[in-house]
Amino acid sequence: MTSIEIIQSYYAAFNAGDPTGMLDLLTEEVIHDANEGGSEIGKEAFAKFLDRMDAHYREQVEELVVMSNEDGTRASAEFYINGSYLKTDDGLP
Secondary structure (H helix, E strand, O other), X not given: OOHHHHHHHXXXXXXXXXXXXXXXXXOOOOEEEOOOOOEEEOHHHHHHHHHHHHHHEEEEEEEEEEEXXXXXXXXXXXXXXXXXXXXXXXXXX
16 A cells, blocks of 8 residues: 555545544554644554544544655645534643
8 A cells, every 4th residue: 555545545534433444554653743732652542532532523634635755655645624523622622
């Protein structure tokens, strides 16, 4: 699977509400730099983050654009998030 395909698959799983599918595409050493600040390291920590997000938000990635260098060793994604707050997330507005 190419880096572009991995990223596209990850966001397809995100839009499908499939956290297991998302986690299956990550390494055990994944580092998640949260928008709210701080970093979490490892799939277990990221799974807990996803559980919290699923309890508070329903979101969809829209207008996904995936970019990669020629050899596929570096890739990035640009997108918009469209979503709804389901309930208050302590510490956030």
